[in-house]
Amino acid sequence: MTQSNPYLPLPVTIEKITIENEAKDLKTFRLRFQSDEDASSFKYECGQFAMLSIAGAGESPIGIASSPLDEGILEFTVKRYPTGVVTTALHNFDEGETIGVRGPYGNAYPLEQMEGSNLVIVSGGFAFTTLRSTIRYLLDDSQRSRFKKITVIYGARSPGELLYKDELAEWENRDDIEMVVTVDKGDEGWSGREGFVPTVLQEVSPSAENAYVLVCGPPIMLKFTMPPLLEMGFPPSRIITSLERKMTCGIGKCGRCNVGSKYVCKDGPVFTYEQLQQIPEAVL
Amino acid sequence: MKRGKIDKADLGKLLVAVSETAQCAGPVADRVGVKLEMLSADSALELAYDNFALSPKLWFFPRSEVIASGTGDALETTLLPEGETVLFGLRPCDAAALELLDKIFLDEAYLDPYYKNRRQNTTVVALACNEPDAACFCTSVGGGPGAGAGADVIAFDLGDALLFEALTDKGKALLTQHEKLLNAPTGDDDAAKTKVIADAGAKLKPVKTDGLADKLSGLFDAPVWEVIGERCVGCGTCTYLCPTCHCFGIYDEKAGEQVQRIRTQDACMFPQFTLEASGHNPRDTQGVRARQRVMHKFSYTVDNVGETFCVGCGRCVVHCPVNIDIREILEEVAA
Numbered sequence: 001m002t003q004s005n006p007y008l009p010l011p012v013t014i015e016k017i018t019i020e021n022e023a024k025d026l027k028t029f030r031l032r033f034q035s036d037e038d039a040s041s042f043k044y045e046c047g048q049f050a051m052l053s054i055a056g057a058g059e060s061p062i063g064i065a066s067s068p069l070d071e072g073i074l075e076f077t078v079k080r081y082p083t084g085v086v087t088t089a090l091h092n093f094d095e096g097e098t099i100g101v102r103g104p105y106g107n108a109y110p111l112e113q114m115e116g117s118n119l120v121i122v123s124g125g126f127a128f129t130t131l132r133s134t135i136r137y138l139l140d141d142s143q144r145s146r147f148k149k150i151t152v153i154y155g156a157r158s159p160g161e162l163l164y165k166d167e168l169a170e171w172e173n174r175d176d177i178e179m180v181v182t183v184d185k186g187d188e189g190w191s192g193r194e195g196f197v198p199t200v201l202q203e204v205s206p207s208a209e210n211a212y213v214l215v216c217g218p219p220i221m222l223k224f225t226m227p228p229l230l231e232m233g234f235p236p237s238r239i240i241t242s243l244e245r246k247m248t249c250g251i252g253k254c255g256r257c258n259v260g261s262k263y264v265c266k267d268g269p270v271f272t273y274e275q276l277q278q279i280p281e282a283v284l
Numbered sequence: 285m286k287r288g289k290i291d292k293a294d295l296g297k298l299l300v301a302v303s304e305t306a307q308c309a310g311p312v313a314d315r316v317g318v319k320l321e322m323l324s325a326d327s328a329l330e331l332a333y334d335n336f337a338l339s340p341k342l343w344f345f346p347r348s349e350v351i352a353s354g355t356g357d358a359l360e361t362t363l364l365p366e367g368e369t370v371l372f373g374l375r376p377c378d379a380a381a382l383e384l385l386d387k388i389f390l391d392e393a394y395l396d397p398y399y400k401n402r403r404q405n406t407t408v409v410a411l412a413c414n415e416p417d418a419a420c421f422c423t424s425v426g427g428g429p430g431a432g433a434g435a436d437v438i439a440f441d442l443g444d445a446l447l448f449e450a451l452t453d454k455g456k457a458l459l460t461q462h463e464k465l466l467n468a469p470t471g472d473d474d475a476a477k478t479k480v481i482a483d484a485g486a487k488l489k490p491v492k493t494d495g496l497a498d499k500l501s502g503l504f505d506a507p508v509w510e511v512i513g514e515r516c517v518g519c520g521t522c523t524y525l526c527p528t529c530h531c532f533g534i535y536d537e538k539a540g541e542q543v544q545r546i547r548t549q550d551a552c553m554f555p556q557f558t559l560e561a562s563g564h565n566p567r568d569t570q571g572v573r574a575r576q577r578v579m580h581k582f583s584y585t586v587d588n589v590g591e592t593f594c595v596g597c598g599r600c601v602v603h604c605p606v607n608i609d610i611r612e613i614l615e616e617v618a619a
């Protein structure tokens with residue numbers, strides 16, 4: 001008897017591992033499906049996540065960092081926590097080895113709805129991953145003309161903690177995206193901006209006119225980012241963020257990511273600030 | 285066959301006949317109470333019981349079950365056995381809970397194959413209540429001592445005999461299969477049935493729940509939750525015994541090269557339930573965890589599937605080690 005099992009991960013090969021930061025606790029894993037059928041059935045959009053599975057360790061929900069236009073591969077940037085069983089195990093894997101993936105899960109950034117608008121992307125720390133997926137997608141030749149001005153404000157604790165350094169440099173050289181990269185505190189080699197993301201956001205003060213803002217970061221950053229955005233005139237319905245909660249199933253059953261009447265895994269992870277204001281437990 | 289009657293003295297014979305083509309479980313007495321157990325020829329069948337200490341949801345959503353396994357890096361689905369099961373003697377509240385769990389596990393978007401398999405292969409025969417327990421409050425949450433929701437057949441205890449009524453095609457098939465052992469009910473039987481159910485209903489103390497969901501949504505930040513949290517010891521007994529609580533975790537066990545991915549029941553009453561690897565815990569006090577349980581059952585599920593996820597079985601009331609009584613919380617909220 002064959003039985004469709006939503007809990008069964010699909011086998012993928014780790015094609016490439018990139019160490020992203022000086023602390024070496026952030027790695028990007030490039031994965032390739034072992035079966036063509038799995039590769040073509042796994043269709044995702046910017047902002048979605050998947051469960052990464054390590055047989056013997058368990059599963060973790062991780063945002064997809066590659067672009068839906070990156071054919072045949074999937075990328076995930078994973079932070080290793082000493083208490084994180086799965087992330088620690090994954091960081092001990094080598095290129096060529098097999099892990100599992102199931103998904104994609106959750107909703108996506110509403111790119112259709114954002115078409116023809118100016119886009120402001122605000123991010124801090126390693127929450128940047130699904131926004132990296134989005135930026136890669138937006139900058140693709142087939143997509144860039146659908147959107148107007150794109151401004152990215154991205155911050156990390158220190159220069160060594162910035163993710164995707166090669167891509168950041170590449171994007172800074174383009175004239176169809178404005179990159180504002182900041183660090184909390186620079187070092188000898190750093191000639192760029194210093195300052196927390198909410199402060200830099202206020203300095204840059206992007207126009208709210210015909211604009212959407214995508215914001216992802218740690219809870220403390222989100223808390224201090226919302227007031228300036230509202231002050232700049234962004235309506236709550238156009239402030240879009242992504243929530244994180246501990247998850248088990250990813251499909252709205254296990255109850256773990258329940259906030260108010262919503263499940264972050266299936267009703268989110270993407271919510272507008274307007275929606276979050278209606279969910280007392282999710283208020284930033 | 286839609287209805288049939290049997291003398292209680294012949295019930296054993298009927299259940300033996302049922303177990304010839306299906307696994308059959310029923311109420312069996314042991315020294316600590318009455319349990320829903322697989323029946324064998326020498327089982328001590330017992331019909332006088334308030335309810336099973338453990339909710340029959342465990343037959344469909346066990347405490348733990350292997351959902352995938354394998355050796356090395358790839359896992360394969362662990363298949364479930366086929367074959368029919370008949371569960372006899374679920375109280376109407378517990379049967380109604382199955383209909384609620386269906387809304388979670390049989391949701392079209394993502395069918396849960398393990399729950400579905402067991403639900404599909406099981407015929408539920410409920411036994412109406414003549415003597416509700418002091419902690420029961422089914423009629424306050426949409427149920428009743430003779431309600432048939434979630435059951436395929438309901439049996440009424442008429443004293444010397446049981447009256448069976450089929451409620452689904454599966455139930456009709458079961459009665460038809462064993463019609464030789466059943467008699468046709470009479471008008472007197474119907475009158476007796478109406479009386480026992482009315483008598484049972486009259487023994488239930490109603491809990492005021494008017495406008496509960498609406499009121500709860502305005503009480504998210506009310507002080508009542510931390511007051512409950514100060515009493516609650518976070519043992520999770522309420523959630524494990526609850527026939528509708530369905531939260532779970534998935535964990536891997538490894539022995540040598542053999543890996544088993546195991547789903548286990550979990551509970552929103554535990555701090556670890558929402559504790560993230562970073563150390564951040566969005567529900568960091570027992571009060572907010574107690575709030576989550578009440579909100580989920582009486583507000584969020586109403587928003588999502590139009591149902592209150594409480595069937596009034598009273599298990600949490602009876603077994604809470606610090607005597608937290610959900611009925612008192614509901615009345616306080618609804619007041």
